[in-house]
Amino acid sequence: xxxxxxxxxxxxxxxxxxxxxxxxxxxxxxxxxxxxxxxxxxxxxxxxxxxxxxxxxxxxxxxxxxxxxxxxxxxxxxxxxxxxxxxxxxxxxxxxxxxxxxxxxxxxxxxxxxxxxxxxxxxxxxxxxxxxxxxxxxxxxxxxxxxxxxxxxxxxxxxxxxxxxxxxxxxxxxxxxxxxxxxxxxxxxxxxxxxxxxxxxxxxxxxxxxxxxxxxxxxxxxxxxxxxxxxxxxxxxxxxxxxxxxxxxxxxxxxxxxxxxxxxxxxxxxxxxxxxxxxxxxxxxxxx
Amino acid sequence: xxxxxxxxxxxxxxxxxxxxxxxxxxxxxxxxxxxxxxxxxxxxxxxxxxxxxxxxxxxxxxxxxxxxxxxxxxxxxxxxxxxxxxxxxxxxxxxxxxxxxxxxxxxxxxxxxxxxxxxxxxxxxxxxxxxxxxxxxxxxxxxxxxxxxxxxxxxxxxxxxxxxxxxxxxxxxxxxxxxxxxxxxxxxxxxxxxxxxxxxxxxxxxxxxxxxxxxxxxxxxxxxxxxxxxxxxxxxxxxxxxxxxxxxxxxxxxxxxxxxxxxxxxxxxxxxxxxxxxxxxxxxxxxx
Numbered sequence: 407x408x409x410x411x412x413x414x415x416x417x418x419x420x421x422x423x424x425x426x427x428x429x430x431x432x433x434x435x436x437x438x439x440x441x442x443x444x445x446x447x448x449x450x451x452x453x454x455x456x457x458x459x460x461x462x463x464x465x466x467x468x469x470x471x472x473x474x475x476x477x478x479x480x481x482x483x484x485x486x487x488x489x490x491x492x493x494x495x496x497x498x499x500x501x502x503x504x505x506x507x508x509x510x511x512x513x514x515x516x517x518x519x520x521x522x523x524x525x526x527x528x529x530x531x532x533x534x535x536x537x538x539x540x541x542x543x544x545x546x547x548x549x550x551x552x553x554x555x556x557x558x559x560x561x562x563x564x565x566x567x568x569x570x571x572x573x574x575x576x577x578x579x580x581x582x583x584x585x586x587x588x589x590x591x592x593x594x595x596x597x598x599x600x601x602x603x604x605x606x607x608x609x610x611x612x613x614x615x616x617x618x619x620x621x622x623x624x625x626x627x628x629x630x631x632x633x634x635x636x637x638x639x640x641x642x643x644x645x646x647x648x649x650x651x652x653x654x655x656x657x658x659x660x661x662x663x664x665x666x667x668x669x670x671x672x673x674x675x676x677x678x679x680x681x682x683x684x685x686x687x688x689x690x691x692x693x694x
Numbered sequence: 695x696x697x698x699x700x701x702x703x704x705x706x707x708x709x710x711x712x713x714x715x716x717x718x719x720x721x722x723x724x725x726x727x728x729x730x731x732x733x734x735x736x737x738x739x740x741x742x743x744x745x746x747x748x749x750x751x752x753x754x755x756x757x758x759x760x761x762x763x764x765x766x767x768x769x770x771x772x773x774x775x776x777x778x779x780x781x782x783x784x785x786x787x788x789x790x791x792x793x794x795x796x797x798x799x800x801x802x803x804x805x806x807x808x809x810x811x812x813x814x815x816x817x818x819x820x821x822x823x824x825x826x827x828x829x830x831x832x833x834x835x836x837x838x839x840x841x842x843x844x845x846x847x848x849x850x851x852x853x854x855x856x857x858x859x860x861x862x863x864x865x866x867x868x869x870x871x872x873x874x875x876x877x878x879x880x881x882x883x884x885x886x887x888x889x890x891x892x893x894x895x896x897x898x899x900x901x902x903x904x905x906x907x908x909x910x911x912x913x914x915x916x917x918x919x920x921x922x923x924x925x926x927x928x929x930x931x932x933x934x935x936x937x938x939x940x941x942x943x944x945x946x947x948x949x950x951x952x953x954x955x956x957x958x959x960x961x962x963x964x965x966x967x968x969x970x971x972x973x974x975x976x977x978x979x980x981x982x
Binding site: 444527532671 | 775817867875969
């Protein structure tokens, strides 16, 4: 094949991305996903490299990344949360990649702002850290599991949030995300045809109205989701889904319950909205 | 009170920190927690400011932060994931704080590396994005809930990970974290005295040995955790906890099952270790 001198060199449409960390690599991955989401149209193959916590491992990680770069014919992209110091130096010395370093960019300026030196200690981000706070988070997960789908009314007064909505509107994953990410005790309670017929909220919810938040969903999407579980059922039929969604919204409107549609929102977006609407956006316990 | 000219000005020991974002603020919070974890000994009061997605809101957020700074007598620290553009400009114009901007630091250099301009689009990080991938994640959460605590053996062959361990060793929160964060189908299965007496793994696990990972725990910690649920029970007694932990470890050793102690590890650390040990550290589906 003759090469044409006027031809633009082909721009790679897929890049390999590594998350390199001395601990879990969760921060590196979150950061990378946020930044890469700004570049539409490219494909990324992602590798996690957690627990790169010795110089030997730092060198081995760098060499492995170099190999992948050679195979790909284009240098990999690395998001590194190695703390500045010998681990990061060793890694950078050997690594032939485009390296984005979280701590190099931010820790220095912050040392000057805070007027104290940083610890240069590895593995801090996702350690247990404050045991009391960590225990609260695990307690929140256990609470949320015990109060999933209206399983029990016992202890409902301890909830930080009570999610309501028709079956399969997204209450369970959202509750679990609230507990896991924010340490929030999130009960959830289904709104069922019996409630609509009675024209009243489930009686158990009367005393926690200020903590209730509703999830709605488009009837079409609800019918799809229910249909995966129970194909061709009345439960999943579009007519029934339309009826339930409409009645649930009518009830929430009447009771002054705020709600949003989960149809095209992620559990992260739903959760952040709930915290904002219920004004749970400060965490005074989150000091270290 | 007379001031002493030789006295060092008092360094504030508490700082107020804001997470400012045009969407969920989850990335900003993760970034902030990672960076601040490098500064031991200070206390932080943290506020989330999600959905700062209009210029009006950007200005209001900045003014609110300034107010807090005045009250505190020291300027707040802001971790911002506002995308470069008019939102960020408006915010920076009004805000009198120490602002750390994620995108300003990394997106420019990455544009040059990738050879494409960034999208400057707001709210991308935690959107549903790839619907198929998001659905897989929700499916993983549902799978994990259905396969919690050995509830069913049906579909165990579909698990990516099967966690085993004695009751209250941390299997449930870890399984849920694996599902939520990584979209991994994580079943979990208790090891109970009947298994130890029989001297064999639960029969349901015979066919998924390559996916099994074990959690152990110190008997003392286990006894504390169980004691909260069932005080003064044989179940929670230190003798029984010692017996169960020892037998479980003996069984895992004999069966060649890798395990770690959850005693002083967070669910994030346990999860990252499991992925590394079971070699599930690449996600080929994670392209956008």
